[in-house]
Each structure stands twice: as structure tokens, then as C-alpha cells.
Amino acid sequence: MTIVMVGHKGVPARSGGIERHVEELSAALVRLGARVVSYDRAWYVGEVPSPSGITRRVSYGVTTKHLDAITHTFTALVLSLRDKPDVIHMHGVGPSLLAPLARVLHPKARLVCTFHCIDRTHAKWGAFARIMLRAGEWFTCRFAHRTIAVSDALAAYCLDEYQCQPAVIPNGVRVPSVESHDALSSFGLEPNRYIAMVTRLIPHKNVHVAIGAYRALTERRPDLVKTYPLVIVGSGAFTSVYEQELKQLAEATPGVRLLGEQHGAALASLQANATAHLSIASSEGMSIALLEAICYGRPVIVSDIPENTEVTGTLAPNVIPNDVMSLAHAIETMLELSDAERNAMGEKLRERILVKHDWNEIAKTTLELYRELKQEPLECAVPVTAP
Structure with missing residues (x-):
């Protein structure tokens, strides 16, 4: 079976939850015997080779915020x-x-x-x-042969707004082992002595809120936070103005560190050794960075949104x-706990997600969905709608 992946920026993922999702799902599908073709954007992948087994094709386009x-x-x-395909x-x-257009150009293929x-x-x-993205939601739910939602909350939204009942297949998590703390030393950090926020630098992720909360806590409890810097890991996505604002906020707030985009062993070490992680976006699908933090036992x-609380x-x-x-108070409470108490909290979370968010199982479910679609008559392969 040949599966063509489109819509993401490229693999391997440098940043972005969708890119991580496509990379991990594609790799697991290849292990199951599927042929996966990923259409990547040259500006994103650069000279980095495609992950083993995934066929890369390069797409072309206008690299601007609205047209990319x-x-x-x-x-x-x-x-x-x-x-x-x-x-x-x-x-x-x-x-x-x-x-x-996908349905017209590929009449024999199934669209997911x-x-x-x-x-x-x-x-x-x-x-x-926003009007166009709203229309995109309608097309997602009404023109696909099958729609997938990555969380129960999104599935409920699709049902309420578009009378479409998607298949719920969550994001997964796979984390590499961390064998040394050399990366931490290069950043001047100590294990279990910093607060981490791994995210894209875009407004709805609320990095500015995290910096504001850290500043407020520094003013109220300098004794508590002086040994716990706030470490922000990530880059923007056509959001240079916001990135500059964050840089100015960080420079004006002692203890805030902007480390930029990190990968591989450096990123893994930063995630695995944090005192605690912040995942405080105003809206999410299902945050892979959150799943990774939990899988490291942190x-x-x-933020109190359904897509986060569904996980935690x-x-x-x-x-x-x-x-x-609200965030400043939560950070204060977290830092007042002992290392043992924080470790126990992280371990309970880890046990909660390990089975549900395994990429190999997710790939098996997705491949089964593909195969079911290929066995259906074309006219029957439409989204399941509510009565």
C-alpha cells in the first residue's frame, strides 16, 4: 500500500507537533510494510536526509505566512x-x-x-x-473519505459543528534514552533545577504568560526561584514580531533563558531533566511536547483546556x-514540593499515558483504517455522520 503524506512542513521534524506526528506515524507505518511518501518543503528540511524508509518528494510553493x-x-x-497512491x-x-482537489486529481485513492x-x-x-481556516474545518469533515481527530475533545467539536463523527486516533510519544548531562552543562543548567517550556514561539502558546508569571513569582518569592531558571526551548513560525517581543521580555526578566530550537540529544536532555514542564496554550490539538515531558516522568x-486535561x-x-x-501560584506550589514528591507525580502521569500513546499501536490502528477504506465501495467511503 502506498500512502502519500501532505500538508505538513516535512520530516524529520525540527519543530511543530504535526511534523512530529507525521514523522513518527510514517516511520511506524513503514515498519508495518507500507510505502510512505512524504511531500516536504525544501526550506524546512534543508539538506537533512529523510528518515530511513520514508520516501521524500519536494513540493514547491510561496514561502510566506499565509501562502506557504x-x-x-x-x-x-x-x-x-x-x-x-x-x-x-x-x-x-x-x-x-x-x-x-485531492478527490478530483486522485479518483481511485482514498482521502484521509x-x-x-x-x-x-x-x-x-x-x-x-480565520474564515478560510473555518472553511478548511468543513472540508476536513465533509470531503475526506474518513476524518481522524487526535483527541476526544476535537472529535466532539467535529460532531457538534459539522455532524461528522471522526475516528479518534491520538498522538503518540517516543522518547530517546538520555545517557549523559553534557548538553545541560553546555547551557549552564543543572538536572532538576529549572522549569522548562518546549514549544513554538507563537502567541497562543502563551510564552509571554509564562515569562509574566515567572517575573511575578521572582518579585514575590525570590528565595524560591533564584535557583530555578525558566528555560524556553523552541522557535517561531512566521511570527518574528512576537519572537522579538519575547526576546525583550526575557532580557528584562532575570532568570529567563531563550535557548532557541533544539534537537536530538540536547532536546532530550532538556526535557528529561526539568523540574517541571509548562504546557499552557490557549488552544491545542494534543500536545506532543506534553506527552514527551510526561513520558520522561516529569x-x-x-492550561485548563479539554485537550490538555484529557491527557493529564x-x-x-x-x-x-x-x-x-494563576500560573505563578501553580509554579510556586510545584517548586515547594520535594524532589521525591515531584518524581512521584511525574511517574503517575507516565503510567497513565504509556499504553494509549504508543506509536506502533497508533500506526496499526491507522493502517487498519486505510485498509477498511480500500475495501469499501468508493461511494460508501464517506464520513460517518450523526443521525
Whole structure:
């Protein structure tokens, strides 16, 4: 079976949950015997080779904030005619605006669209972009032969808004072992003595809220936070103005460290050795960075949104989204715990997610969905709708 992946920026992932999702899912599908073709954007992947077993094709497009995804998806759909795919798997509601084109260009293929998050709620988008992303949600739910949602909360949204019942297949997690602390030393950090936030630097992830909360806590409890810097790991996505604002906030707030985009052993070490992680976005699909933090056995503080609490249940502190003082209080409470108490909190979370979020099992479920679609008559392969 040949599966063509479109809509993501590329693999291997440098940043971004969708890219990590596509990389891990594709690699697991290859291990199951599928042929996976990934249409990558040259500006994103550069000279880094494709992960073993995944066939890379390069798409072409206009690399700007508003046109990058849609133009690259368009050329990917045209170029993929040569691959004769059995399944086209489209990721994200923006690229899914071209779902009708995918059906026209590939009449014998099955189209699967994954609803990763409600992008139109993100602060970086203007009015017109939000209208188009809303339309992309409709296409995701109505033009795909099958829609996948990565969380129960997103599935409920699809049902309520578009009368579409998606298959719920969550994000997974796979974390490398951490064999040394050399990377930490290079950043001047000590194990279990810093607060980490691994995220893209875009407004709805609320990095500015984290810095504001850390500043407030520094003013109120300097004795508590003086040995716990706030370490922010990640880069932007067509958000240079916001990145500059964060840089100014960090420079004005002692103890805040912006480490930029990190990969491989450096990223793994930063994730595995944090005192606690922050996952405080205003909106999410299902955060892979959150899953990774938990899989390393680290405690987390999350914003009180369904997509986060679906992962953590009652085992992590919840804070009001966009509320500086709510977050400051949660960080203060976390730092007042002993190392043993924090480790126990992290271990309970880890036990909760290990089975449900295994990429090999997720790939088996996804491949079964593909095969079911290929066995259905074409006219029957449509989204399941509520009565």
C-alpha cells in the first residue's frame, strides 16, 4: 500500500507537533510494510536526509505566512500523481481546503484528513485567514473519505459543528534514552533545577504568560526561584514580531533563558531533566511536547483546556488560560514540593499515558483504517455522520 503524506512542513521534524506526528506515524507505518511518501518543503528540511524508509518528494510553493501551506499542498497533490497512491493522508485544516482537489486529481485513492487542532482560534491569524481556516474545518469533515481527530475533545467539536463523527486516533510519544548531562552543562543548567517550556514561539502558546508569571513569582518569592531558571526551548513560525517581543521580555526578566530550537540529544536532555514542564496554550490539538515531558516522568503544569486535561486527568495542576497569577501560584506550589514528591507525580502521569500513546499501536490502528477504506465501495467511503 502506498500512502502519500501532505500538508505538513516535512520530516524529520525540527519543530511543530504535526511534523512530529507525521514523522513518527510514517516511520511506524513503514515498519508495518507500507510505502510512505512524504511531500516536504525544501526550506524546512534543508539538506537533512529523510528518515530511513520514508520516501521524500519536494513540493514547491510561496514561502510566506499565509501562502506557504496551501501552495505547497497544491503542488504536492499534483506531483503525487506519479506515485499512484492508495491513500492520500492530509494533515491540518488549512491544507484540507484542497480536499476537493485531492478527490478530483486522485479518483481511485482514498482521502484521509487528520484534524490536529482548531487553528482559527490562534492569535496569529487575521479575520480572513480565520474564515478560510473555518472553511478548511468543513472540508476536513465533509470531503475526506474518513476524518481522524487526535483527541476526544476535537472529535466532539467535529460532531457538534459539522455532524461528522471522526475516528479518534491520538498522538503518540517516543522518547530517546538520555545517557549523559553534557548538553545541560553546555547551557549552564543543572538536572532538576529549572522549569522548562518546549514549544513554538507563537502567541497562543502563551510564552509571554509564562515569562509574566515567572517575573511575578521572582518579585514575590525570590528565595524560591533564584535557583530555578525558566528555560524556553523552541522557535517561531512566521511570527518574528512576537519572537522579538519575547526576546525583550526575557532580557528584562532575570532568570529567563531563550535557548532557541533544539534537537536530538540536547532536546532530550532538556526535557528529561526539568523540574517541571509548562504546557499552557490557549488552544491545542494534543500536545506532543506534553506527552514527551510526561513520558520522561516529569511533572507538568497545564492550561485548563479539554485537550490538555484529557491527557493529564487529575494528575497535574491546571491553570486558567492566559492568567499570569494563576500560573505563578501553580509554579510556586510545584517548586515547594520535594524532589521525591515531584518524581512521584511525574511517574503517575507516565503510567497513565504509556499504553494509549504508543506509536506502533497508533500506526496499526491507522493502517487498519486505510485498509477498511480500500475495501469499501468508493461511494460508501464517506464520513460517518450523526443521525
